[in-house]
Amino acid sequence: MRALDKKLLRDFRRLWAQGLSIALVLACGVAVLLISYGMYGALQNTRSAYYERNRFADIFASATRAPRTLKDEIAGIEGVWAVELRTVKDAVLDLPNRVETATGRIISLPVNGAVLNVPIIRSGRVPDPGASDEIMVNEPFAIENGYELGDVIHANLNGRKRPLTIVGTALSPEYIYTIGPGSLMPDNANFGILWMAEGAASSAFDMTGAFNDVSLKLTRDADPEEVIDRLDEILEPYGGTGAYGRDQQLSDAFIDSELLGLETMARILPPVFFGIAAFLVNMVIGRIVALERSQIGLMKALGYSNFTIAAHYIMLAVLIAVIGVLIGWILGAWLARGLAQIYAEFFTFPYLIFSVSKFTYALSAVLGLLAAAFGAVLNAMKAARLAPAVAMSPPAPPNFRRGVLDRLFSTMRLSQPTMMILRGIMRWPLRASLTSFGMALGVAVLVASSFFNDSMDEIIAVAFFQSNRQDAVLLLTRNQPISVLEDIERLPGVLRAEGQLSLPVRLSNGHLEKRVSIEASWPHSDLSRVIDPDGKVIEAPAEGILLSKRLAGQLGVSPGDGLDVEFLSGRRETHRLFVSGIVTQYFGIGAYMNADYAAWLFRETPQISAANVLVDDTRIDDLHRALKDMPNLAGLIMLNDTRQTFRDTIKENIVIQSVIYIAIAAMITIGVTYNSARIQLSERARELASLRILGFTNAEVSYILMGETLLLAILAQPLGWAVGALLAWGMGFAFASDLYTIPVILKNHTFGFASVVGLGAAIGSVLVVRRRLDTLDLVSVMKTRE
Amino acid sequence: MDRRSENEIIFRTDDVTKVYDTGEVKVYALAGVDLELYASELTVLLGPSGSGKSTLLNILGGLDHATSGDVWFRDLQLSALNDRELTRYRRDNVGFVFQFSNLVPSLSARENVALVTDIAPDPMPPEEALSLVGLGHRLDHFPAEMSGGEQQRVAIARAIAKRPDVLLCDEPTGALDSRTGITVLQALKDINDRFGTTTAVITHNASIRKMAHRVIRFQDGRIGEVEVNETRIDPKDIEW
Known part of the structure; x- marks a missing residue:
């Protein structure tokens, strides 16, 4: 083995902790790529094979x-x-x-x-x-x-x-x-x-x-x-x-929305990870090149070519990337299997064609290696360009000059250590901003993922407690006169019953049209209601129609606009109704009208297709027994069960998701903070040792070491909140479909939680680096030339 | 010599050894050193590389522990102090100057000195310390804006600003050319003359010995020979 290769391997071994922290960030990118591509492919391929073999229809x-x-x-x-x-x-x-x-x-x-x-x-x-x-x-x-x-x-x-x-x-x-x-x-x-x-x-x-x-x-x-x-x-x-x-x-629409989610994940997350990994590699290789300045001069004096020297440092990055890709492959394959099991709960396939293609593996590896090499290339070229004579003399001290802010610092009477921290940030503003941005991304990932929890609470509140307050819905086999409610109210355990009529319609505004079902209900219905964006209950007036926000958007109408409504049942007439309000709705795309007006419009006695009922809990079994023998009953929805299933499923998924995202955010933050602190330590070792010799205590020099990184971590928080909010909006937008809409609810505790995790990870990583100060060899640090 | 008070002993070592155990061989950096340094004295420690002079200076300055033997600073037994107490001792009593100035690049000359004056119990103003080394006009310059000699003089100013009892200098001119080196030595002598700061200077350069009150030669971890200068010469007259 060539001596230079030995040096490479030894450098790599010496830098294992920093290398590993970068490799883990890279591994996340590789894993997410494998999972999203793998699951996307699995879902897509299985679905088309299944459809093909079992001749799934095209039109229904x-x-x-x-x-x-x-x-x-x-x-x-x-x-x-x-x-x-x-x-x-x-x-x-x-x-x-x-x-x-x-x-x-x-x-x-x-x-x-x-x-x-x-x-x-x-x-x-x-x-x-x-x-x-x-x-x-x-x-x-x-x-x-x-x-x-x-x-x-x-x-x-x-x-x-x-x-x-x-x-x-x-x-x-x-x-x-x-x-x-x-x-x-x-x-x-x-x-x-x-x-x-x-x-x-x-x-x-x-x-x-x-x-x-x-x-x-x-x-x-x-x-x-x-x-x-x-x-x-x-x-x-x-x-x-x-x-x-x-x-x-x-069924197909749900699979489509899942595919959309996977696609979004594949587009957003891997570039974030690869970008951070490239930045970290850039930071670490930059520091190594600075430290090995005289060695580079020596190698050049010995006759190594510029290319060999540049390749030497790029190879170091590539070695880190190889580890990252391998971890990513293992992690990705393992997580994909776990995810496939979660999918199996929702989607029933007779078989799953799950094979992550060699192409996907190769693509993730190439992207990972490229990210690392890209991160290293600037500094490797800097090393290659160093003139041997210059390289062998010690570098000039970094150039600090008085700036505008110095006057401010003077009036603030900051201590010298604080000044050192601030000047360090101002001397390398790009590095400081990128470091801060990296930490911000960790926080952003948490904000963008944990808002789901509050969104779900909002969805549950709106869907189950503000809108659908009934205990059960009785679905009738066909429309029946409203008088049937009297029979229903006589059923055991039923405290109250209200009717509702579903009307399949085609809504059109010019060339924009949409096939939906209008729910017609009677004024003052109390069990099933609709609410407006302000949270107030609203009812459709005669001639009016209420539309969910998404539906109104798709039809290009706002309150006050007219809409052609082609009723697809009964007399199949077309009437013009006016949009009288917008409704907050997270499931489906609803439209609502006044049932009395509908009956008048159709020139018939009021009909219902379903009954919403309030049930006495203690008599629920009696009700079930009665319903089993009730004619004309097509189905029953127990909303308490629905509420519970919805909550349980969502909760389980949110827990799994939160764990994954916390891990991802921690890995990003640790990767950035640990490396930043290590580089601080390396750059400031002599300063800190000097200060220790001058009589500064361990705590005082720790302050200087940790100060810059932690200050950047604190500055990263508001940035992370902003980026996270942006990501959340983007995800809410990307995930919205006719099946469901996810409201973006950002509460203070979401930001707080993200920052607690982000700062916690940052403080933890910095403390690990700080421990090295305890064993700082004051004498040898002072004896060695930078 | 006239200013040297014969009786007050600042440093005293008693059969001090320092052994570096590499596992396979034991290297005796100090092999039993008995030494006394007196108040207000300027001592030059001479000797080849590896003769133990830096090791001794580090032990005197509280940067390192002796393997055996005792070290006293006045009545304070340094060899019995823990790390925290040694930090305290350095903070209150010792000024260091090294071959490399080790200035903080992000702080100006004044601020580099203020690093020390901020934590010392009875410091002089940074401006005064810098004036003493002839840098009263470069207070707000950063290390990158100063020559090597100027940087080293800032390091001296930083060392003396706390009015230390002792000034320990390890090859203070080692990285400098002769002209610059002389300005640095002049600064050290001025401080010693003016404040009576006990000063120990390690050097390879035998010609520097002529400015000292006493010259101690090291050989193989032991004190070889101690020579007292009856007449000292001024740094500017030193032939480099």
């Missing part, structure tokens, strides 16, 4: 009741490759050994097997086409409730309670993210998919010769918009509520 539509004879007409639409007509209905389930009701979605299976949205059998078999009491259920529902093949559950099918035998379990590309009606999160214990033979389903729901759900697969060159328009025309007379593509298919 539902109607009230349409004749099967339409099949040829639909198949004849240009661009349609396959058509599947089904009966899809929600029903209340009476599950063995439990009092609470559950909701099931009954899906008919064609006699010759499904052509589109083909379920994958996980156990057992498909229901016999001739059997009327056999079902196949989705696997998570069976697992969650502990069902085995042969178990019997009861379902209230169109008012008749029927025993159904589980003969198989399956998974479907339609329900990768299985979310029940009105739910916010998958809840596999309380919502199940039940596949039933077509004959049995049709007769149970009085749909023989008819269908209420259609899925289409398109040819490669089809124009989806064109097909959607044609399909809408065909279904219009049969209560079609508007066809839509995969982008509005709930």
Whole structure:
């Protein structure tokens, strides 16, 4: 081994602590890259393979009741490759050994097997086409409730309670993210998919010769918009509520929003880590070149080329990067597996195609090495450019001059040690700013990640305590006169019941249009309300419509503007309503109107499609028992359960996330602070030793050593808050979708917490470096020439 | 000689040894030194590299511990002090000048001296200390703006500003050319004459011995020979 290589390895060993702290920051970048690319690829690839193999449809539509004879007409639409007509209905389930009701979605299976949205059998078999009491259920529902093949559950099918035998379990590309009606999160214990033979389903729901759900697969060159328009025309007379593509298919939309999140993570975080690592390498190599000035002169005098010398210092950075990349690979592979498990809770795939491509590994390595080399190159070139004669003479003392601020310092009567600290910062303003900025990024990461906690509190407060105050929602199989509320109020345990009507509509403002569902409610409804951005309850006046902020933005309207509302049910008329207010809403994109006005508009008696109820807790079991036998009940949402599931899931995720982000922030801060303090120590060793000799105590010289770094750490806090707030806004914006919006709630304690962690990590790292002062060899420091 | 008070002993060492144990061999930097330094005396310590003179100076200045033997500063037994007490001792009593000036680059001349006057019990104003070494006109200059000799004189000003009882100088002119070196020696002599500060100067340069009251020669960790100068010459007359 060449002597220069030996020197390289020994330097590397000597600098292990600094090297490791940089390598860890780099490792975070590599790991995040692997995780986000890996998970993105896994989700994307698994989804497309699953969709491809199981022929997930491209277009979906539902109607009230349409004749099967339409099949040829639909198949004849240009661009349609396959058509599947089904009966899809929600029903209340009476599950063995439990009092609470559950909701099931009954899906008919064609006699010759499904052509589109083909379920994958996980156990057992498909229901016999001739059997009327056999079902196949989705696997998570069976697992969650502990069902085995042969178990019997009861379902209230169109008012008749029927025993159904589980003969198989399956998974479907339609329900990768299985979310029940009105739910916010998958809840596999309380919502199940039940596949039933077509004959049995049709007769149970009085749909023989008819269908209420259609899925289409398109040819490669089809124009989806064109097909959607044609399909809408065909279904219009049969209560079609508007066809839509995969982008509005709930399960697919959730996967899309997750992919978006991963993409955002891949774009924002790795550059931050690589940037910090490059800066740290720059700082450390700069110091080494300064320290080895005379050695560089000697090497040059001995005949080493400039290139060899520059390469020598770049190699040192590359060695650090190699360690960082290796740690990052291991960390990334490990974390990705953990994350995949979290995903498995939300998304049900029959298999997961998880392989981080060699390309991703290579890319992360190349980026890591480049970041380190980039950080080293300036100082390596400085070393190469040193003239040998100059290099071998001691460097001139750093040039300090009186500046404008000195007069200020004089009037402030600062002590000399304080002056040393301040002049150190002013002498290298760029280095000081970058150091401070590095620490600020650590704080920013924490602000941008921990605001989620408060956002969730806000979401829960708005969604569950201000808006949806009911204990349960009873979903009816079809619209019924408002008088049905009297029956509902007579149910055991029901203290109060209020009606609500869902109206599928197409809203349009010029060329901007959106298919949504309007919730119509009666004035003075107390259980389900909407609130405006000021937190006040608002109600839609006659002719008025309230829109959620996102929806108003998408339609380009503000309060006072008119909007064409095409009702897709009932008489299917189009009316012009006026936007009367904006609503704060974090789930979905809602629109609200006055139910009395709706009834007047439709020239019919007031109807409801759901009832919000307040329940006496002590009689909840009686209510469940009664509901199991209630005709016309399609489903039940227990909001207390929803609240709890939502909280638990979010809390669990937030804890995991917080731990990861605290670790990341600590690593950034430690990386920056430790290296900054080490360099302070190296640069000031002689000064500090001189001061010790002059009689300064250990505490006094510690103040000088720690002062600059800690002062920069303190200055970094407000900067970190600002950058963090900016990041938080950016993330809130990036994550917003039609499914949910995350409000950016930044409270004082978020900033406080970020600073406590940031300053804690900074003080800890500086104290580690400070310990070296205790063993400072006063004599030898004074004897060696800088 | 006339100003030297014969009876007051400032430093006394009793069979002081300093052993560096490298694990394989033991190196005797000091192999039993008995020495007395008197009040107001200017002593030059001469000897080849490794003869132990710097080690002794460091022990006298409280920068290092003896392996065995006793060291007294007046009635204070230095060899019995812990690190904190040694710091206190240095702070109150000792001024150091080294081969390299070790000024803080971020502080001006005045501020470098103020470093000491801020913590000393009875200092002179930094301006006065700098005037004593002939730098009254360069108070606000930073080290980078001064020559090597000027930097070294700031170091001396810094050492004397606390009115130390003793001034310990390790090769104070070692890094300087002869002309600059003489200005530094002149400053040391002026201080010694004026304040009677007990001064010990280590040097390689034998010609400097002529300005001392006493010359102590070191050889292999021991005192070889002690010579008393009946007539001292002024630094400006020293042939370099």
